Amino acid sequence: MFFRRYWFLLVPVTVFLAISFLWPLASMLVGTVYSLGKGLSLDLYAKFAGDAFYRSIFWRTVKLGLIVTLVCILAGYPVSFYLSRLGGRRKAVLLALVIFPLLTNSVVRSYSWMVVLGRNGFLNSLIRWAGFAKEPFAMLYTPFAVVVGLTHLFLPLMILSLTSAMENIDDGLMEAAQSLGANEVRVFLRVVVPLSMPGLVVGSVLVFTGSTTAYVTPHMLGGSRVMTLATLLYQKAMVVFDWPMATTVAACSVLLTAAVIWGLNSISRRMGVRT
Amino acid sequence: MKAGKAGKLFMVASVLVCVFLLFPMIVIVLSSFDPKEYMSFPPTGFSLRWYRHVFNVELFRVGFKTSIKVALISTSVGLIIGVPAAYTLVRFDFWGKATLQSFFLSPLIVPGIVLGCALLKTLIISGGLPIYYGLILGHIALVIPYTIRVTAASLMNLPVSVEEAALSLGATEVQSFYRVVLPNIKMGLLAAFLLAFITSFNNVPISLFLSGPNVTTLPIQMMIYGEYYFDPSIAALSVMILLLTMSLVYLVERTIGLTYFTASH
Numbered sequence: 001m002f003f004r005r006y007w008f009l010l011v012p013v014t015v016f017l018a019i020s021f022l023w024p025l026a027s028m029l030v031g032t033v034y035s036l037g038k039g040l041s042l043d044l045y046a047k048f049a050g051d052a053f054y055r056s057i058f059w060r061t062v063k064l065g066l067i068v069t070l071v072c073i074l075a076g077y078p079v080s081f082y083l084s085r086l087g088g089r090r091k092a093v094l095l096a097l098v099i100f101p102l103l104t105n106s107v108v109r110s111y112s113w114m115v116v117l118g119r120n121g122f123l124n125s126l127i128r129w130a131g132f133a134k135e136p137f138a139m140l141y142t143p144f145a146v147v148v149g150l151t152h153l154f155l156p157l158m159i160l161s162l163t164s165a166m167e168n169i170d171d172g173l174m175e176a177a178q179s180l181g182a183n184e185v186r187v188f189l190r191v192v193v194p195l196s197m198p199g200l201v202v203g204s205v206l207v208f209t210g211s212t213t214a215y216v217t218p219h220m221l222g223g224s225r226v227m228t229l230a231t232l233l234y235q236k237a238m239v240v241f242d243w244p245m246a247t248t249v250a251a252c253s254v255l256l257t258a259a260v261i262w263g264l265n266s267i268s269r270r271m272g273v274r275t
Numbered sequence: 276m277k278a279g280k281a282g283k284l285f286m287v288a289s290v291l292v293c294v295f296l297l298f299p300m301i302v303i304v305l306s307s308f309d310p311k312e313y314m315s316f317p318p319t320g321f322s323l324r325w326y327r328h329v330f331n332v333e334l335f336r337v338g339f340k341t342s343i344k345v346a347l348i349s350t351s352v353g354l355i356i357g358v359p360a361a362y363t364l365v366r367f368d369f370w371g372k373a374t375l376q377s378f379f380l381s382p383l384i385v386p387g388i389v390l391g392c393a394l395l396k397t398l399i400i401s402g403g404l405p406i407y408y409g410l411i412l413g414h415i416a417l418v419i420p421y422t423i424r425v426t427a428a429s430l431m432n433l434p435v436s437v438e439e440a441a442l443s444l445g446a447t448e449v450q451s452f453y454r455v456v457l458p459n460i461k462m463g464l465l466a467a468f469l470l471a472f473i474t475s476f477n478n479v480p481i482s483l484f485l486s487g488p489n490v491t492t493l494p495i496q497m498m499i500y501g502e503y504y505f506d507p508s509i510a511a512l513s514v515m516i517l518l519l520t521m522s523l524v525y526l527v528e529r530t531i532g533l534t535y536f537t538a539s540h
Binding site for chain 2: 006007009010012013014016017019020021022023024025027028029031075076078079081082083092094095096097098099100101102103104105106107108109111112113114115116118120121122125152155156159160163164167183184185188209213215216219220230233234237238243246247250253254257261
C-alpha cells in the first residue's frame with residue numbers, strides 16, 4: 001500500500017535499539033580488538049587463551065552446556081511426543097505445567113534447588129531418613145547441582161521446540177508405518193525422530209546458548225567452585241574491575257553462541273532439514 | 276498411532292518430567308511455612324512468620340517497587356514504539372524488511388549477561404548516564420522482541436479487508452487504526468503486555484550490572500539477601516512470586532492461549 005507514508009513508524013524502535021542495544025554491544029566488542037592507543041591487536045584474546053585458569057573455565061562451560069543439552073534432548077523427546085499427540089483439556093494442563101516453570105523467576109528456581117540439594121535439604125533428609133547414610137552428601141556447589149539446575153531451567157524450552165515440530169507430523173505417516181509392520185519403537189525412531197529435526201535444532205540452540213550464558217544458576221548452585229564464563233565475566237567486571245578481561249570474556253561467550261548457532265544450522269542444512 | 280506399551284512409557288516419562296519440573300517448587304512452598312530460623316527439610320511446624328517478615332525487610336520493599344516501576348515503564352515504552360513497528364512490518368513489503376525484522380528480534384539471541392556488561396560499560400561508565408536510565412533502556416531493548424512478535428502474530432490474523440472497509444466508508448487512516456485495528460488486536464496487546472512484563476520482572480543479567488543504591492530490582496535483592504541469610508523469608512517471597520506467575524500464566528492462556536508457545540514463529 002503506502003509504505004512511503006508509513007516508514008516513520010519504524011524509526012522509534014530502530015533508534016531505541018540502536019542506543020540501548022547495538023551501539024553498546026558493538027563498541028564493547030570492537031573495544032576488545034581495537035583501542036585508540038594501541039590500534040588493532042588480539043592481545044586480550046591471546047591472554048585469555050594462554051591462561052590455563054581461563055581455558056579451564058571455558059571448557060567447563062562448554063562441557064556443562066553439552067551435558068545439559070543432551071539431558072534435555074533425552075528427557076524432552078518422550079514428553080514432547082506425548083504432548084503433541086494429546087488434545088483438549090489434558091494437553092492444556094500438561095502445557096501449563098511445562099510453561100509455568102519457564103515463566104518463573106530464575107532466582108526462585110535456583111533457590112528451590114538449594115533447598116532440595118542442600119546439607120539439610122530435602123534429598124539429604126530423605127537419604128538420612130531411609131538410613132542409606134549418616135553424613136549428608138555434598139551436592140550443592142558441585143557441577144552436578146549446576147547441571148540439575150540448568151536442566152530444570154531449560155528443559156521447558158526443549159519440550160516446546162520439539163512439540164511444535166512434532167505437531168506438524170501427520171498421524172497418517174505413523175499409521176502407514178505401523179500398518180507396514182513397524183512396531184511403535186521403530187515408528188518413533190524412524191518416523192518421529194527424523195521429522196522432528198527442525199525442533200531439535202532450534203531446541204538445542206536455545207538450551208546450549210542459554211545454559212552456557214546463564215548467570216544465576218551457576219552462581220547460586222555452583223558458587224566459586226564451579227565457575228563458568230558468565231560468573232567469570234561478572235567477577236572480572238564487578239569484583240576486580242578488570243574491564244579489558246571482562247569484555248574479552250563477554251566476547252568469547254558471544255563467539256561461542258555464534259559458533260553453535262552457525263554450526264548447528266549448517267549441519268542441519270547439509271542434512272536437508274529446514275528450520 | 277495406536278497406543279501400546281510404548282505409549283504408556285511415553286506417558287510415564289511425561290509424568291516423571293513434570294514431577295522433576297514441579298517438585299522443587301512444592302518443596303519451597305512447604306519450607307516457606309517453617310517457623311525455624313534457617314532453612315531445612317522437613318519443616319518443623321506451621322507459621323506465617325516469614326511471610327510477615329518479607330514485608331518488614333526494607334530491601335524487598337524497595338526492590339519490589341523498583342522492579343514493578345522498571346517493568347511498567349519498559350513494557351509501556353516497548354508497546355508504544357513496538358506496536359506501530361509491528362503494524363508496518365505486517366502490512367507492507369519493502370526493501371530490507373527481513374533484515375530489520377531480525378534486528379528487532381536480535382535482543383533475544385544476545386546473551387543477557389553480555390548485554391548487561393555492554394550497557395554498563397558504554398552507557399554508564401563511558402557515557403555518564405545515571406544507572407536508573409541505563410536500567411530502563413536495557414529493559415526496553417529486552418522487551419521489544421516480545422511486544423513486536425506477539426502483536427505481529429495477532430495482526431496477521433486480522434484481514435486487511437477489514438481496514439479497507441473502514442477506509443472506503445470514509446475513515447481516515449488514523450481513525451481506522453484506532454477504531455478498527457486496535458480493538459481487534461486487544462487480546463494480542465494484552466498478551467504482549469503480560470509477556471513483556473514478566474520478562475522484565477524476571478530479568479537478572481541486565482539488572483545485575485545496572486544496579487546501584489536504590490536501583491536494585493527484586494530478583495537481585497533476593498540473591499544478595501540469600502548470600503547473607505538462609506532463613507525461610509526467601510521461600511515465602513518465592514511463593515508470592517509463584518502466585519503472581521501463576522496468575523500471569525492463567526491470563527496468557529485466556530488471551531492468546533498457551534499454544535502460542537508451541538506455534539512456530
